[in-house]
Amino acid sequence: xxxxxxYRSFGKxxxxxxxxxxxGNAVEATSKVDKNIYHELEGYKEGCVVGLKAYPAxxxxxxxxxxxxxxxxxTKGDYIADYLIVFKSLDDSVPVFLGFKSIEAAYLEHRFVLxxxxxxxxxILRALGCVEAYLFxxxxxxxxxxxxxxxxxxxxxxxxKTVNTLFKNWRxx
Amino acid sequence: MRIPxxxxxxxxxxxxSGFKAISHIPFELKNLNxxxxxxxxxxxxxxxxxxxxxxxxxxxxxxxxxxxxxxxPADAPLNKINEVAKFxxxxxxxxxxxxxxxxxxxxxxxxxxxxxxxxxxxxxxxGLDKVSGKLRPFIAVPTxxxxxSEATLVAVITDTERHIKMEFISYNMLxxxxxxxxEMTESLPPHITAATGMDALVHAIEAYSGRQKNPISDxxxxxxxxxxxxxxxxxxxxGRDKKARLAMANASFMAGAAFSNSMVSLTHAIGHAVxxxxxxxxxxxxxxxxxxCMKHNLKMAxxxxxxxxxxxKKIEDVVALSEKERxxxxxxxxxxxxxxxxxxxxxxxxxxxxxxxxxxxxxxxARAINDGAVVPNPEFVDETIxxxxxxxxx
Ligand SMILES: [Fe+2]
Numbered sequence: 001x002x003x004x005x006x007y008r009s010f011g012k013x014x015x016x017x018x019x020x021x022x023x024g025n026a027v028e029a030t031s032k033v034d035k036n037i038y039h040e041l042e043g044y045k046e047g048c049v050v051g052l053k054a055y056p057a058x059x060x061x062x063x064x065x066x067x068x069x070x071x072x073x074x075t076k077g078d079y080i081a082d083y084l085i086v087f088k089s090l091d092d093s094v095p096v097f098l099g100f101k102s103i104e105a106a107y108l109e110h111r112f113v114l115x116x117x118x119x120x121x122x123x124i125l126r127a128l129g130c131v132e133a134y135l136f137x138x139x140x141x142x143x144x145x146x147x148x149x150x151x152x153x154x155x156x157x158x159x160x161k162t163v164n165t166l167f168k169n170w171r172x173x
Numbered sequence: 174m175r176i177p178x179x180x181x182x183x184x185x186x187x188x189x190s191g192f193k194a195i196s197h198i199p200f201e202l203k204n205l206n207x208x209x210x211x212x213x214x215x216x217x218x219x220x221x222x223x224x225x226x227x228x229x230x231x232x233x234x235x236x237x238x239x240x241x242x243x244x245x246p247a248d249a250p251l252n253k254i255n256e257v258a259k260f261x262x263x264x265x266x267x268x269x270x271x272x273x274x275x276x277x278x279x280x281x282x283x284x285x286x287x288x289x290x291x292x293x294x295x296x297x298x299x300g301l302d303k304v305s306g307k308l309r310p311f312i313a314v315p316t317x318x319x320x321x322s323e324a325t326l327v328a329v330i331t332d333t334e335r336h337i338k339m340e341f342i343s344y345n346m347l348x349x350x351x352x353x354x355x356e357m358t359e360s361l362p363p364h365i366t367a368a369t370g371m372d373a374l375v376h377a378i379e380a381y382s383g384r385q386k387n388p389i390s391d392x393x394x395x396x397x398x399x400x401x402x403x404x405x406x407x408x409x410x411x412g413r414d415k416k417a418r419l420a421m422a423n424a425s426f427m428a429g430a431a432f433s434n435s436m437v438s439l440t441h442a443i444g445h446a447v448x449x450x451x452x453x454x455x456x457x458x459x460x461x462x463x464x465x466c467m468k469h470n471l472k473m474a475x476x477x478x479x480x481x482x483x484x485x486k487k488i489e490d491v492v493a494l495s496e497k498e499r500x501x502x503x504x505x506x507x508x509x510x511x512x513x514x515x516x517x518x519x520x521x522x523x524x525x526x527x528x529x530x531x532x533x534x535x536x537x538x539a540r541a542i543n544d545g546a547v548v549p550n551p552e553f554v555d556e557t558i559x560x561x562x563x564x565x566x567x
Contacts, residue, residue, distance in 0.1 A: 104548050107301075108385045108436070109179045114301040118340040122543045146473070147553040 012090040016054030019097035020061040022162065023052070024072035025169055026131050029161035031069050033153045034134070040127040041070055043120070044082075050124060051081030054093040060084070072165070074172040083116035083124055099136040102144040103128045134158035180387040183344040184430045186324055186351050190423055192415065194354040195227055198270065198312060199234030201350045205310035207268035211261050212241040213281050214272040218316055219243040221360050227272050227314060239266045245273065248331040249280040251295060251339070258287040268310035271348075272357075275320035275455075278313050282328035282346045285311050295330065295339060304343035313348040316357045318421040319369025319456055321376055321429020323351035338449075340545075347433075351426060355418035363409045363518035366421075368456025370405045371514070373397060373425040375459040379438045380431035382470065382477035383549035387435060394431035398484040400424035405510075409517055438550035440466040443559055446540035451529040460511055461524055465566045467504045469558060473551040478503040524567045534563050 031037045044065055051060040059075035073079070087093035092111035095101040103125055106112055114121060130149040133141055135158075141148045151158065189197050202210055214224045224243055231237060242257050261269075261284060269288075271281035286298050289308040298304050313323035322328075328341045361369070377397040380390050401424045408417035443466065444458035467478065479499035482491050485506050491499055514520040521527040529537075538559045541547070547554050 105384075108549055109177070110181050110302065111179070112301075113303060115303050116300050117337075118299070118301060118342065118545055119338060120543065122545060122548070125548075146551075 009090060012094050013058075015094055015097060016058065016090065020052060020054060020075070021072075021173075022135070022166065023097070023128075023131065024061050024063055024074075025165040026135055026158070026162040027063055027070050027127065028072045028169075029165040030131050030134050030153075030158045031127070033157055033161055034130065035152045036150060037127050037130045038069075040123045040130065041065070042068075043123060044070075049079045049081045049083075051079070051084040053084070053086040054097070055087055055090045072169050072172060074169075076173060081116065083114070083121055085112050085114055087112045099132065099140045099144070102132065105144070134162070174388055174391070175386075177385065177387050180385065180434070182387060182389040182434045183326070184324060184347070184433070185344075185349075186347050186430075187349060188351050188353065188426065190353040190426075191419065192355060194352050195230045195314060195357070198227065198230050198314070198350075198352060199236045201312060202236055202268055202310065205268060205349055207310045208236050209264075209266045210236070210238045210268040210270050210312075211257070211264075211266040212238050212270045212272060213245050213257065213277055213284070214241065214243050215245045215247075215274075215277055216243060218273050218277070223316055223357055223360075224272055226356060227270070238270070239264050245277045245280045247276045248333075249276045249283060249329065251283075251330055251332045252334070254280055254283040254287070254295065254330060255293070257284045258293070261288045268312070270312045270314065272314045272316065274315065274317045275322045278315065278320070278322035278348075279328040279330060281311060281313070282322075282341070283330045285309055285346065286328075286341065295341075298341055298343075299339050301342045302344075304341060304345045306345065308345055311348045312350045312352060314352045314354070314357060315422065315425070317361060317365065317369045318358055318418070318425040319372035321373060321425050321432065323348055323353075324426045324429030325433040327433070353419065353422035353426060355415040355422065358418050358422060359412055359415060361412060363412060364520055365456070366412060367405070367409045367514045367518050367520045368454055368460060369425070370401060370408070370421055370456075371460035371463070371511075371520075372456040373421070373428045374401045374405070375440050375444075375463050376428035376432040376437060377401070377424070378463070378467070378481055379440060379546075379549075380428070380435040381481060382474040382551055383435055383438045384551055385435045385549045386477070390431040390435040393427040394435070395480075395484050397424040397428040397431065398481060400427075402485045406513060406517070409514060436549040437546050438466075439470065439547060439552075439554055439562075442544035442546035442550070442554075443537065443541045443562060445544050445546070446537040447524065447529060447533075449540060450536045451524075451527075451533045453524070453527045453529060457521055457527050458524075460514070460520060461522060461527060461566050462562070464504055464507045464511070465562045467507065469554075469562060470550065470552045471500060471504070475500040477551070482506065524563065529563075529567065531567065534560060537563060 062073040377394040381394040482503040
């Protein structure tokens, strides 16, 4: 009998781990400085939990709405997500995390499972699209969107705030 | 032809299409190792004698349905679904037959999720691709030609107590068998035939022109468009035309299979909201909004609309036109079709005539922009654009 050996991609795991952290903190940071992102997430109730998993056996990154803003909670908490996005494989999440595919395109292509109320989930997807607009350069964004989401602050402000939030949350893993 | 970077296509439904197709239901149940089916239908279907037709199909089959729930309300309410699921379990039923329109078929999908799992809470399954595993045997017998529910992976169920709609999307919810029998649709009145037929046309056009179009869906959508172009007006004029009825049932099924995989877009996003806020029947909202949404999408969907025209008209009528002219002619064709349907059966052509009030616009816009159907739309959409479309269609 042949021994089963599955190649384990540490690179893809590392990318997803890093990007989940950056993305989570970027959501927290940009929703404070961008009225569009704030507006998209305004309707979700206090305490609302959003989870994001890069692959089925991966850890879930949580965002929880506190005082009107979704805050990064890392991957250690034991929360029950109101909305949980689980990418079907690392090959589905990594292109999204690296800015080669938009979250909308991933949705259209059934690249993730979305557990939770579909009728109210679109605001989260749109907000993530706006956060991407802060994180990636314009030439990449043009390939991702029919119309690049408008950002309501300087890109540099969003990036600096994200780095700030990353430092503030450095203990949250 | 553009092949998407990635797409999925699933249609595992066995199709029985034709005259006396319902007589094969008992055979199909045996094929599915089932002998204790539970039938779901509604009062209108019962009054029209269509439920009896399905029951009579069991004559001589050796199978007797356990029971028939003939009071499934519109909008597939959760409390009814829980009641039916409890009955199914208590009486050891082993399969479901839905006889009706979209609400009855959606209700059966909801019941099937529950009876195929250990849970008695449908909320556990709300979402995209959340329903997993093989569900119980399920046969759908549509009594309208439009929703395509017999071929789709979607169910919308209403929680009347909490006033919310729950959406389920999963390939596992597809029926095992769809039965298209012209006898089941021939008593539909002309205006409902027209509205539901237009709904099927919108499914096909939106699937063919959306961002998630793919070659397999395109084949289904293009065939559906051809059939609708040839049969919609004749069947609205003469509902007893069984061949046209069967053709429309096939078109509805194929359009359903197409949009089940390629999704619908802006017309549906706005149409769902118009239905929820102003209570306009789905097919009516679809027909009014279609040309306006196509006009908005014209630039991005030009080549798709140009191709759609070749399915709607004879090739000699379009061969001399450029792609741009074909796309515009496609929209003109739809507008002419709506004017003709309005003449034949008073199908409304304006939102104002369908009961929408201008005061409803803000709520319609707020709902439409959050409808999942905006995502596959070929052209950019925001609140301002939706409002403009509503103004134009008013
Ligand atoms: Fe529809």
